[in-house]
Amino acid sequence: MIRAAGHEPEIVEYIQTGWGREQLTELLHVMNATAREVMRVKGTPAEELGLTDPNTADEVIFEAMLEHPILVNRPIVVTPSGTRLCRPSEAVIALLDSFPDSFTKEDGETVYRKDDAPTL
Template sequence: MTMVSIIHNPRCSKSRQTLALLEERDCEIQIVEYLKFPLNKSEIEDLLTKLGLSARELMRTKETEYKEQGLANTKLTEEQLIQAIVDTPKLLERPIVLANDKAAIGRPPENVLAIL
């Protein structure tokens, strides 16, 4: 049985679909509700490394908070963008599944199958 973690928002349909997909695969699942228990800086940095993405690529750019905080500013550093995700967890793209020391974003949900 594969042990997986899902960075999950139960109100998000893609997150729920990804969780259902993992349940169908008989995975042992640790659910991390990141809005209730926000990730810290090192956890986000670890995600970025495993995903091979920049902080901006991991952000939900259509969120009001993204615009209100001026995060589209290209002069912002990676460090500043990571801190914005720490301070405003809603900005984190979701769902993210971690398994076998790899990570994948469940958009679409089937993306996560590659790391199981």
């Protein structure tokens, strides 16, 4: 969707490179989010590490994210307009300064039409 809007994203392959403590701290700060709020559970070791327990401290989740980068949900999109976890993918529209005429997901669902564009 970002490319369809005429932007070339810089993609950080954090699964391969891991997270830096400062990098992840800054992302959470600018999103005003906690580690728990961006934690991915499906397809990760979150449950077996005890991270889904509501009593697990956020700092424990954060440290686990540094050790197991897959625990961070994706994609996190950073633009001059803001930073957010873009799940579902159409959440990215609020961060774009230009828009495609329309955008249809790979599954065939149209999630954006030019006539529905937010006012800039």
